[in-house]
Amino acid sequence: MEYRLDDRTALITGSSLGLGRAMATAFHAAGANVALLARRPGPLEEAKAAIETQDGGQVRAYPCDVTDRRQIEDTHARVVADLGDVDILVNNAGQSQTGVFEDITDEVWQADLDLKLFAAIRLSRLVFPGMKERGWGRIVNILNTAAKAPPPRSAPTSVSRAAGMALTKVLSGEGAPHNVLVNALMIGSIKSDQIRRGYEASGSELSFEAYVARAGARLPMGRVGEAEECASVALFLVSEAASYLTGCAINMDGGVSRVV
Ligand SMILES: NC(=O)c1ccc[n+]([C@@H]2O[C@H](COP(=O)([O-])OP(=O)(O)OC[C@H]3O[C@@H](n4cnc5c(N)ncnc54)[C@H](OP(=O)(O)O)[C@@H]3O)[C@@H](O)[C@H]2O)c1
Structure with missing residues (x-):
């Protein structure tokens, strides 16, 4: 089955590299207009140029630090002006942050929550009302297997990711009556x-x-795993093929997780 996203606009954070770039490439090939967000302009422009070599929708790159509320709001406004309302949001920007519990300072906790939780909250708050009004929307939160079964020395990431899982469930309940579907991918090792x-x-x-x-x-x-394997599952989630699937946290980990 071919999954098409023609005339959809997708905003993907952390899309200059890795999983984000692979998802942007897959969504674009499926016909979507894609907004690439990351901090550094160099890798962003490289990703944009590579994606533009294939057939697909429009591609725009936006340097943006998603830990900064003002930058998020300005960038969202630019994306809407350039590509139209956001139909698909992927909250993907992140990085590994783990340590021994008593060594983790308030500053490290706050930075991790800003990057992994508040960025997703703020972007979702911007796109969710329009998705509900239009009766179609998809949000995918890229999280981590440790959120479901946090091992020792997995904070602060596992705690921030567990909050992301709860956010996924809350939004899925509020979005369901409006055909706004919200799911999470729990990443293992990609x-x-x-x-x-x-x-x-x-x-x-x-x-x-x-x-x-x-x-x-x-x-x-x-x-x-390969980034493209994650991208193909994300493409399914944001496509019409997943039209009755919401509120799930799917392990994308090759079977590592000890919990379903
Ligand atoms: N790969 C894995 O095995 C694995 C495992 C568990 C979870 N994950 C999660 O999956 C997501 C993607 O990981 P990845 O492996 O593809 O990472 P990656 O290769 O390091 O790429 C991370 C992307 O996020 C961007 N980014 C980082 N901080 C940002 C910020 N403050 N604002 C905007 N963009 C930011 C980076 O660009 P700039 O640096 O230029 O901003 C880059 O485009 C992350 O959330 C990661 O924590 C990955």
């Missing part, structure tokens, strides 16, 4: 820039590919 940064910080003598293969060998499927 090859991306985040994984590359972990590799570089590790000082490993292995090649990046060997490092990723070793990490994957410990997983049930024997490999880490």
